[in-house]
Amino acid sequence: xxxxxxxxxxxxxxxxxxxxxxxxxxxxxxxxxxxxxxxxxxxxxxxxxxxxxxxxxxxxxxxxxxxxxxxxxxxxxxxxxxxxxxxxxxxxxxxxxxxxxxxxxxxxxxxxxxxxxxxxxxxxxxxxxxxxxxxxxxxxxxxxxxxxxxxxxxxxxxxxxxxxxxxxxxxxxxxxxxxxxxxxxxxxxxxxxxxxxxxxxxxxxxxxxxxxxxxxxxxxxxxxxxxxxxxxxxxxxxxxxxxxxxxxxxxxxxxxxxxxxxxxxxxxxxxxxxxxxxxxxxxxxxxxxxxxxxxxxxxxxxxxxxxxxxxxxxxxxxxxxxxxxxxxxxxxxxxxxxxxxxxxxxxxxxxxxxxxxxxxxxxxxxxxxxxxxxxxxxxxxxxxxxxxxxxxxxxxxxxx
Amino acid sequence: xxxxxxxxxxxxxxxxxxxxxxxxxxxxxxxxxxxxxxxxxxxxxxxxxxxxxxxxxxxxxxxxxxxxxxxxxxxxxxxxxxxxxxxxxxxxxxxxxxxxxxxxxxxxxxxxxxxxxxxxxxxxxxxxxxxxxxxxxxxxxxxxxxxxxxxxxxxxxxxxxxxxxxxxxxxxxxxxxxxxxxxxxxxxxxxxxxxxxxxxxxxxxxxxxxxxxxxxxxxxxxxxxxxxxxxxxxxxxxxxxxxxxxxxxxxxxxxxxx
Numbered sequence: 009x010x011x012x013x014x015x016x017x018x019x020x021x022x023x024x025x026x027x028x029x030x031x032x033x034x035x036x037x038x039x040x041x042x043x044x045x046x047x048x049x050x051x052x053x054x055x056x057x058x059x060x061x062x063x064x065x066x067x068x069x070x071x072x073x074x075x076x077x078x079x080x081x082x083x084x085x086x087x088x089x090x091x092x093x094x095x096x097x098x099x100x101x102x103x104x105x106x107x108x109x110x111x112x113x114x115x116x117x118x119x120x121x122x123x124x125x126x127x128x129x130x131x132x133x134x135x136x137x138x139x140x141x142x143x144x145x146x147x148x149x150x151x152x153x154x155x156x157x158x159x160x161x162x163x164x165x166x167x168x169x170x171x172x173x174x175x176x177x178x179x180x181x182x183x184x185x186x187x188x189x190x191x192x193x194x195x196x197x198x199x200x201x202x203x204x205x206x207x208x209x210x211x212x213x214x215x216x217x218x219x220x221x222x223x224x225x226x227x228x229x230x231x232x233x234x235x236x237x238x239x240x241x242x243x244x245x246x247x248x249x250x251x252x253x254x255x256x257x258x259x260x261x262x263x264x265x266x267x268x269x270x271x272x273x274x275x276x277x278x279x280x281x282x283x284x285x286x287x288x289x290x291x292x293x294x295x296x297x298x299x300x301x302x303x304x305x306x307x308x309x310x311x312x313x314x315x316x317x318x319x320x321x322x323x324x325x326x327x328x329x330x331x332x333x334x335x336x337x338x339x340x341x342x343x344x345x346x347x348x349x350x351x352x353x354x355x356x357x358x359x360x361x362x363x364x365x366x367x368x369x370x371x372x373x374x375x376x377x378x379x380x381x382x383x384x385x386x387x388x389x390x391x392x393x394x395x396x397x398x399x400x401x402x403x404x405x406x407x408x
Numbered sequence: 409x410x411x412x413x414x415x416x417x418x419x420x421x422x423x424x425x426x427x428x429x430x431x432x433x434x435x436x437x438x439x440x441x442x443x444x445x446x447x448x449x450x451x452x453x454x455x456x457x458x459x460x461x462x463x464x465x466x467x468x469x470x471x472x473x474x475x476x477x478x479x480x481x482x483x484x485x486x487x488x489x490x491x492x493x494x495x496x497x498x499x500x501x502x503x504x505x506x507x508x509x510x511x512x513x514x515x516x517x518x519x520x521x522x523x524x525x526x527x528x529x530x531x532x533x534x535x536x537x538x539x540x541x542x543x544x545x546x547x548x549x550x551x552x553x554x555x556x557x558x559x560x561x562x563x564x565x566x567x568x569x570x571x572x573x574x575x576x577x578x579x580x581x582x583x584x585x586x587x588x589x590x591x592x593x594x595x596x597x598x599x600x601x602x603x604x605x606x607x608x609x610x611x612x613x614x615x616x617x618x619x620x621x622x623x624x625x626x627x628x629x630x631x632x633x634x635x636x637x638x639x640x641x642x643x644x645x646x647x648x649x650x651x652x653x654x655x656x657x658x659x660x661x662x663x664x665x666x
Contacts, residue, residue: 018521227502232525
């Protein structure tokens with residue numbers, strides 16, 4: 009036990025003096041969330057301001073606007089009209105997307121057609137790729153259509169309710185925490201697993217392949233410390249690295265959301281309320297129950313790969329594809345309809361992703377969660393055994 | 409004392425390694441060392457001489473308990489290198505030419521680390537550290553990160569790390585291979601000091617002049633097998649060529665023909 013403690017303390021001191029490790033383990037998880045969320049909030053705010061300020065440039069074929077359309081247009085933000093465009097579209101078609109956002113061609117006898125209970129047609133020229141402008145034009149036309157429909161119903165002496173035989177009242181029982189948790193809950197495990205992996209990665213490479221490459225492994229192996237002592241001492245540091253990174257990422261996420269909510273007031277009040285209900289001791293404990301075996305598994309897998317390599321570079325090239333392989337299942341929580349069930353709870357990483365999402369949304373089912381935790385602890389144990397076996401193998405542990 | 413009896417060590421080859429061995433090779437394992445026997449006595453320097461890849465490092469790694477023998481036995485101070493491995497390592501100081509140091513630690517931190525692994529009490533560590541720091545004039549760089557030290561300074565740290573726990577047996581694997589003449593001289597002096605203190609010294613080399621300077625007993629290893637084992641004096645008296653290098657080549661060639 010003394011040797012394990014001695015090795016753990018030394019390795020911890022050693023990795024904390026390595027800039028790369030400190031960056032991956034501490035700085036990146038602390039800084040990345042505030043950075044992403046601040047940038048996202050700022051960009052969203054700027055976009056929303058820009059959209060409000062944006063003048064919609066509409067070209068009109070014809071000399072006048074139908075009065076119903078003109079009335080609707082007044083309530084639809086800033087706009088500028090270019091009237092009296094030629095019926096020949098070739099003369100202005102290239103201007104769409106440039107000085108004009110869209111062109112509306114009203115038929116000359118539109119008022120007459122409508123008054124005779126006939127059907128008229130408006131042609132809209134726009135670019136669907138200009139989402140902002142085309143969205144506004146669609147909204148404008150839908151509102152104008154409603155006015156024309158109501159006029160027609162009035163003329164026919166019909167109650168507008170008569171063409172809407174069924175009114176649907178939707179009562180959404182999901183709490184704001186559930187709604188926000190479904191989105192945010194998918195994002196959180198993705199990031200905390202990345203940081204957990206990265207937090208383990210650099211210490212694992214440095215303390216395995218790095219030690220072999222530097223020629224210090226033989227010295228350590230000739231000391232009275234057993235291979236088990238060496239493995240456990242190093243393992244403790246690698247796992248601590250992953251756990252620290254993931255926890256820092258979670259704390260940083262909570263702090264940056266809180267800070268952004270306060271400073272910009274952009275996020276709805278229910279959002280911050282939902283956030284505080286997520287950051288409860290029970291929620292954090294459940295996340296920790298997932299995170300702990302996951303970290304042990306990551307640490308084991310990375311230490312195994314690292315000790316198989318002869319150099320830092322070789323270890324990096326072995327680990328990079330694994331990182332992609334590990335990260336793919338974390339994305340499943342973003343796919344709608346993916347559920348944590350008694351069966352899917354056995355699939356590693358996938359289960360962490362879904363369980364963490366459900367924990368944050370407050371929709372976690374106990375049975376699958378227990379299965380997920382048990383399977384993760386089993387996986388972690390197996391991972392440790394394999395890694396220890398690798399550390400005890402003469403071929404792996406000694407430089408060739 | 410180090411007693412090596414009928415030591416063999418084989419390694420399993422990977423598929424790639426088997427392919428590299430050529431079409432004539434049909435086995436799955438290769439012997440790095442085969443039936444090696446010798447005894448290194450306290451107060452004497454035992455040299456293991458051989459070309460690169462002859463099996464010197466494998467033999468020394470088995471002595472240092474890093475590798476387990478495939479057959480045969482190794483006893484260090486009467487302790488078996490497999491069943492009493494931790495006890496063997498407590499009695500052993502091990503230094504190789506490619507030994508690296510933890511560059512982010514200071515000499516004091518590094519020495520404290522290995523002293524702790526050897527279970528050395530703090531007072532004893534402080535006393536030994538002072539003795540060696542005075543001896544090698546290491547105080548000026550005692551608390552500087554090892555990565556910022558010169559090769560000579562690093563070598564001093566390595567030497568102190570090897571002898572700090574006062575081991576009965578010292579194993580040196582090509583200790584001067586990557587050092588300049590002046591730094592190598594420190595190692596030569598260390599090996600001589602160990603002999604004068606009555607310690608058992610086993611060192612491997614492929615440098616003939618070092619054998620001539622240091623050795624009391626000699627074993628020559630070629631392609632994993634011993635081609636000579638005895639005292640250096642008897643070796644010199646029975647040489648059939650004019651110098652050590654020629655005699656080494658003669659023995660190696662003779663072994664290959666046999």
